[in-house]
Amino acid sequence: MMLTGRERVRAALSFSRPDRPPRDLWALPYVSLFRRDDLDALLERFPLDIGRPELSPGSDDQDIQKLSRPGRYVDEWGSVWHLAEPGIVGEVKEPILSDWSRLPTFQPPWETIRTRDWSHVNRLCDESKQFMVSSVCARPFERLQFLRGTENLYIDLGYDSKEFRTLLGMVHDFYREEVAGWASSNVDGVFLMDDWGSNESLLISPAQWRGIFKPIYREFCQIIHGAGKYVFFHSDGQIAAIYGDLIEIGVDALNSQLFCMDIESLARQYKGRLTFWGEIDRQQILPFGTEEEVRAAVRRVRSSLDDGSGGVIAQCEWGKDNSRENVEAVFEAWL
Numbered sequence: 485m486m487l488t489g490r491e492r493v494r495a496a497l498s499f500s501r502p503d504r505p506p507r508d509l510w511a512l513p514y515v516s517l518f519r520r521d522d523l524d525a526l527l528e529r530f531p532l533d534i535g536r537p538e539l540s541p542g543s544d545d546q547d548i549q550k551l552s553r554p555g556r557y558v559d560e561w562g563s564v565w566h567l568a569e570p571g572i573v574g575e576v577k578e579p580i581l582s583d584w585s586r587l588p589t590f591q592p593p594w595e596t597i598r599t600r601d602w603s604h605v606n607r608l609c610d611e612s613k614q615f616m617v618s619s620v621c622a623r624p625f626e627r628l629q630f631l632r633g634t635e636n637l638y639i640d641l642g643y644d645s646k647e648f649r650t651l652l653g654m655v656h657d658f659y660r661e662e663v664a665g666w667a668s669s670n671v672d673g674v675f676l677m678d679d680w681g682s683n684e685s686l687l688i689s690p691a692q693w694r695g696i697f698k699p700i701y702r703e704f705c706q707i708i709h710g711a712g713k714y715v716f717f718h719s720d721g722q723i724a725a726i727y728g729d730l731i732e733i734g735v736d737a738l739n740s741q742l743f744c745m746d747i748e749s750l751a752r753q754y755k756g757r758l759t760f761w762g763e764i765d766r767q768q769i770l771p772f773g774t775e776e777e778v779r780a781a782v783r784r785v786r787s788s789l790d791d792g793s794g795g796v797i798a799q800c801e802w803g804k805d806n807s808r809e810n811v812e813a814v815f816e817a818w819l
Contacts, residue, residue, distance in 0.1 A: 489533030493615035499794040506533035508799040514571030535614035592658040609670035622659035625678040667711035681721020705734035751788035762799025771805040782817035
């Protein structure tokens, strides 16, 4: 019997032998803006099993359109982003709390979650046969960088000042409320993220990560599981040092840059303990490899992680420099 997307993802998460690995694609804004025909053609050939409800009618299009031309914009927390290239997200160049003088009067943008109408989200979830995952709802480490600037934040982590702990508490409180909101909605899974690795190692010591950030994520996982939802987590880079921690606190599906790590070693340690939510190497193979090299990369992932019982999701990212043929080759190889 053919499964729906929702049923297929649930089977993968519970190791209940889905009829095939579920499909998921992260099309970056450049592709959505400037290669729409290619994107639509690929999605028609390879329908996705995972969907994401927009917060309100047209909000996704509005978010994408603000990236359609170079310039600057102010995010909801007050930091200024600079966009140098159309379709590329850009960087925070003017963090709102670059010095601590504004901290006494600073407040998170509570109105963005306390006035949110969940009816549109719930209706889209109820009408869909896809497994519906929230938009990113908590990214405490990255938000602290956006608010303070990356260099300042690393100094803050070193000195562990009273001001840093005050700001960390604000960010934690805000995201706790947002996570709870998504957990109370009709989504199937709630999406957390923070990029924790360089290509070589974790960005801070594992001990510091466990002391400061692990308890925050644990609380979020408890809220999500308490509502009967699944925890989906993304982190870029070499994060092998915290894989076991993420499983321990309750992450159900983990999206990470497998090709920055030893895939076979990850399989030996963690296969069967969580669902590997992609991915295929987007630094080298997807943008610069041949179609056969792409297929070989998928075969490597499958030979390590996919025994047919579940625990894998066929996911990749489609960036500006990736050909449609290479992305198609990913999903062909997963079949």
